[in-house]
Amino acid sequence: MKNIGVIGGGIIGLSSAYYLSKAGFKVTIFEQGDLKDGCSFGNAGMIVPSHIIPLAAPGMIAKGIRWMFDSTSPFYVRPRLNGDLLKWGYEFYKHSTKAHVARSIPALKQLSLFSKAMYQQWAKDLPFDFGYNERGLLMLYQSAEAEKEEIETAHVANQVGVTANVLSLAEVQRLEPEVRVQARGGVYYPGDAHLTPRALVEKLIAQLKEMGVTFHSSTKVEEFVRERNVIRAIRTNHGEFALDEWVLAAGSWSGSTAASLGISLPMQAGKGYSFTIPDIEKNTRIPSIFLEARVAVTPMGSSIRFGGTMEISGVNHTINMNRVKGIFDSINRYYPDMKVTMPAKEEVWHGLRPCSPDGLPYIGRSGQVANLIFATGHSMMGLSLAPGTGKLVSELAMEIEPGIPLQAFHPERYNT
Ligand SMILES: Cc1cc2nc3c(=O)[nH]c(=O)nc-3n(C[C@H](O)[C@H](O)[C@H](O)COP(=O)(O)OP(=O)(O)OC[C@H]3O[C@@H](n4cnc5c(N)ncnc54)[C@H](O)[C@@H]3O)c2cc1C
Structure with a gap:
């Protein structure tokens, strides 16, 4: 099974890791912070x-x-x-x-209803209260x-x-x-609906560790090593990592990260x-x-x-x-x-x-870099849309028909 690297340990990266791991991929999360705070921890907790x-x-x-x-x-x-x-x-x-x-x-x-259905499933399946x-x-x-x-x-x-x-x-x-x-x-x-975001994020991190997901915290992705239309590796402050596929879930930093690959992601x-x-x-x-x-x-x-x-x-x-x-x-x-x-x-x-400027997230596979999937730009609704986005990322990685149509969320819609 493929090794997949997820860039960003917020709720979108964690949800993606959850479904990727369930689908049988070997998953590694790279997070520049300490996984103890960030946009996904102290938000209002509404599922909308x-x-x-x-x-x-x-x-x-x-x-x-x-x-x-x-x-x-x-x-x-x-x-x-x-x-x-x-x-x-x-x-x-x-x-x-x-x-x-x-x-x-x-x-x-x-996307909202798809994601809420996943939350209902999580409330039944996950062995913790959030x-x-x-x-x-x-x-x-x-x-x-x-x-x-x-x-x-x-x-x-x-x-x-x-x-x-x-x-x-x-x-x-x-x-x-x-x-x-x-x-x-x-x-x-x-x-x-609503939930307690810090409880969800902290317990989900522990759950993912149990499922075998590897975490590299305090590890900032600084550069991509690109060969033609493929990311061969990433360079971080803790060395180089070469994996098969990448998920960009770097929240507010996703635009500058994508720019380093020549992709416009306002x-x-x-x-x-x-x-x-x-x-x-x-x-x-x-x-x-x-x-x-x-x-x-x-x-x-x-x-x-x-x-x-x-x-x-x-x-x-x-x-x-x-x-x-x-x-x-x-x-x-x-x-x-x-x-x-x-x-x-x-x-x-x-x-x-x-x-994102149009208020819609970026979810989908890159047309310019073959082994890159985007999952970001959820603005005021990242918590609400996280499990649905994670599920879609796993479907994209499996190369099966996504659970909902993704045209409106095309990540390269601003690339002319
Ligand atoms: C006051 C407030 C209230 C909110 N209320 C709600 C609500 O009620 N309901 C709702 O659905 N949403 C709400 N939101 C929005 C929600 O919190 C966000 O949409 C969501 O947290 C975004 O998650 P994310 O994983 O995309 O980004 P983040 O949580 O920001 O995670 C991205 C991670 O990527 C890491 N990263 C970035 N660049 C790199 C790099 N180069 N290398 C390694 N790591 C990197 C960052 O350190 C960060 O931890 C609210 C937000 C705020 C501020």
Whole structure:
């Protein structure tokens, strides 16, 4: 059986390793970090088949420009004279159309449902608990504008078979009896789920080790040794490794890694923050999104996690406490009685979402490098789409028909 190297030990790389190993391949993961933190660890933990509209959608450009002048806003692009950012921004602009949204909806829905089915299987098969719960998602709105937009989205969702129920505040409150909610109402997506990401990632790493997957942590892939259209080996800070096939699951770093192979894979890091309040006295039951504030709220056992912001400001790890305060200030606007204190900087987690400009992931085999499979660019939905992506990667490696069509996710769609 072939030896397959997976570049990146986030949830996409780990899920790929899981299905590749189950299919009988010998798998090695190369991770530049220590496998103890990263975008896949502290995210909001939502599994969201409800999210059928990509980030690149009509209205986003106007909202983005408005938000850029507010230091606590949920979306920010740091203007830089950088070729990659300019190309990415142009592609984002070009894809923010109704036609792109219409094309993307069936593809995203199919991948989401495929992936959720894998999570249901994991909840049965994996010998550990990762806090998987199917309680749905509440989209809460306070303004007439957000209400109108969300009800329109709910209609689209229902039309394509994703159930969305428009609820009055009293109906929202019946679903959330412990926590007083301040909103005009909400849309409830009963098909969504949630889990505890750190529990999943840490236990999955241990499980993969038991299954015989080899891990090289603190090992950065620096260069590819390419012979014509094949990667013969990789060069890392710990030497050279020659394997048969490669999976690129390097998150926000995938664009620069692909560029070293001469492949254009537009990618920007979308930084987000989260903080978790432990032992909350009265917790919510169901994850919610505060729509105006773009804040995701997830109950995780006796804790509650608040996450948000999308800062397109390059690969960097600075924490902007103004934006964290934007998240914090939204809490009592929606949950007026919840007792919370502003987290200190050390208590704030951050992660870099790997964002493609059209809001769709890159999944598929390279047309330019024969032994390379891409699995990256999942932006705000990497956790949701991980097991499905991993399964598809294993099918591509086995050279069998993938479980769902992959045209919309073609990794070299920006190569002309
Ligand atoms: C605040 C926040 C909330 C979120 N909430 C949700 C949510 O509720 N639901 C959801 O579905 N998604 C959510 N996301 C998005 C989700 O976290 C990401 O989409 C997902 O973690 C991406 O996984 P990944 O494996 O592609 O990337 P990563 O987790 O970033 O993993 C990629 C890995 O590759 C490694 N790497 C990169 N380059 C190299 C190299 N050259 N050599 C070796 N290793 C390399 C990196 O060190 C990294 O560990 C959220 C994100 C944020 C920031």
